[in-house]
Amino acid sequence: MSRKVMLLLVGVCAASMGHAQQAQVANGVCARLAPQTGLKQQSDGSWRANMLGGIGAALFGGTAGASFVVGPIEGSTADQHFEKACEQKGAEVGCDLVGPAKITIGTKSGEASADVAAGEKARVGMKGRYLTCREG
Secondary structure, three states: OOHHHHHHHHHHHHHHHHHHHHHHHHHOHHHHHHHHHOOEEOOOOOEEEEOOOOHHHHHHOOOOOOEEEEEOOOOOOOOHHHOOOEEEEOOEEEEEEEOOEEEEEEEOOEEEEEEEOOOOEEEEEEEOOEEEEEEO
16 A cells, blocks of 8 residues: 555544544433433433333332442543542432543443543433433
């Protein structure tokens, strides 16, 4: 392969990776978590999922809960801001995410995770029976 062809291929690969990262950021953390957690977009732009859900819970009662773990994305180093990312404020437990980071949410349905790209911000939390997510 000639040097010009190699440089062109490197340029195309770099451009493709850049577009993929921009598309990931454009969708947002909440949109990436939605298929894994059942989050639905609300009219105010936030996302919410009823973690109690179902008629059985309505008839017989039940509990809802979630665990949150915030850490570095693969290939980056741990930072002190991860330790203080999640806290309880009144009836809400939530995590303020600032990328680059990775959030893992544990629910009765299983685990959901998403990478938060550099420059992305979101708040993910649990208030009452609702899992919530808001960009920015």
